[in-house]
Amino acid sequence: MTFQLSEVIEVLERTPKILEQYLVGLSDGWLESNEGEGTWNPSQVIGHLIDAEKYNWIPRLELILSETSDKKFPPFDRFSHLQQYHDWTIEEKITKFSSVRAENVAKLKEMIKDQNQFEMTGIHPEYGEVKVRELISTWAVHDLTHISQITRVMAKRFDVAVGPWKSYLGILNKS
Amino acid sequence: MTFQLSEVIEVLERTPKILEQYLVGLSDGWLESNEGEGTWNPSQVIGHLIDAEKYNWIPRLELILSETSDKKFPPFDRFSHLQQYHDWTIEEKITKFSSVRAENVAKLKEMIKDQNQFEMTGIHPEYGEVKVRELISTWAVHDLTHISQITRVMAKRFDVAVGPWKSYLGILNKS
Numbered sequence: 001m002t003f004q005l006s007e008v009i010e011v012l013e014r015t016p017k018i019l020e021q022y023l024v025g026l027s028d029g030w031l032e033s034n035e036g037e038g039t040w041n042p043s044q045v046i047g048h049l050i051d052a053e054k055y056n057w058i059p060r061l062e063l064i065l066s067e068t069s070d071k072k073f074p075p076f077d078r079f080s081h082l083q084q085y086h087d088w089t090i091e092e093k094i095t096k097f098s099s100v101r102a103e104n105v106a107k108l109k110e111m112i113k114d115q116n117q118f119e120m121t122g123i124h125p126e127y128g129e130v131k132v133r134e135l136i137s138t139w140a141v142h143d144l145t146h147i148s149q150i151t152r153v154m155a156k157r158f159d160v161a162v163g164p165w166k167s168y169l170g171i172l173n174k175s
Numbered sequence: 176m177t178f179q180l181s182e183v184i185e186v187l188e189r190t191p192k193i194l195e196q197y198l199v200g201l202s203d204g205w206l207e208s209n210e211g212e213g214t215w216n217p218s219q220v221i222g223h224l225i226d227a228e229k230y231n232w233i234p235r236l237e238l239i240l241s242e243t244s245d246k247k248f249p250p251f252d253r254f255s256h257l258q259q260y261h262d263w264t265i266e267e268k269i270t271k272f273s274s275v276r277a278e279n280v281a282k283l284k285e286m287i288k289d290q291n292q293f294e295m296t297g298i299h300p301e302y303g304e305v306k307v308r309e310l311i312s313t314w315a316v317h318d319l320t321h322i323s324q325i326t327r328v329m330a331k332r333f334d335v336a337v338g339p340w341k342s343y344l345g346i347l348n349k350s
Contacts, residue, residue: 017196021192029179147326148327162316163305164302164305164309165309172316
């Protein structure tokens with residue numbers, strides 16, 4: 001499959017709107033449900049998405065496209081958001097995520113001038129050399145992963161409630 | 176966990192809005208992608224959700240609450256939608272799903288007058304005796320299952336595109 005930036009942007013632009021419809025106004029029972037100790041509830045997932053916008057995708061892309069010779073990505077702290085946004089309401093988190101995402105999509109469109117940039121590389125701390133097109137594709141799939149996580153966490157809350165239907169509902173049998 | 180009808184309704188009312196933000200205006204590459212032969216693309220999933228509104232949840236609930244002594248659910252055809260909505264646009268499908276869902280949530284609120292109804296039972300063709308509260312819980316989790324399916328199908332389209340990140344993105348390693 002040929003890499004199409006426009007297809008990635010379709011997903012990136014939708015995610016904040018999907019999450020707004022999904023989570024704003026939802027009762028605390030849903031927003032605070034998780035999959036057990038050390039797992040995130042739907043509200044905490046949004047904190048992680050905000051941090052990924054601030055510290056991960058665009059900063060990494062900027063590093064790759066910059067003149068710097070050291071292309072090694074700084075590590076991304078995937079847990080600091082648990083403290084940082086601890087007392088934010090879901091509305092505040094979604095508003096912040098929507099605005100930082102919109103800024104970043106605008107930056108992305110601005111930064112990519114030419115298809116050859118898709119093949120430029122940076123050095124991921126674990127995976128080694130990664131391409132711009134892989135980074136941008138992962139940005140979209142990362143959104144989908146976390147929409148899926150929110151959906152699964154919510155479904156599992158009704159794990160017992162569905163009675164004998166559990167075996168038929170695949171989502172209840174996943175981690 | 177105590178069964179709370181209001182929590183189920185929160186999910187039932189959100190699903191059409193989530194799916195509208197997710198799918199309306201999305202390009203065909205995304206809408207027509209599936210997980211291989213015999214699997215559904217995101218647009219086909221909406222056809223299935225329309226049929227479940229028409230033939231499954233509310234008709235079964237009506238049967239349980241009715242005076243009829245034969246409480247056996249008629250079987251639900253999970254595949255006829257593939258022909259029936261074959262030439263509908265995604266906008267047409269989402270509009271239909273939204274309207275039939277709104278009617279059904281109104282019926283649900285109208286039909287449930289009293290907590291004792293939650294324990295009333297019908298006979299599922301495969302699972303045998305099932306309770307009203309299990310049927311209603313399953314209705315909501317069925318929505319979540321199909322939101323999850325759409326998300327997974329879309330993510331898998333970028334299975335190769337994400338390069339070395341694949342191992343880290345759990346959604347790409349699920350069926």
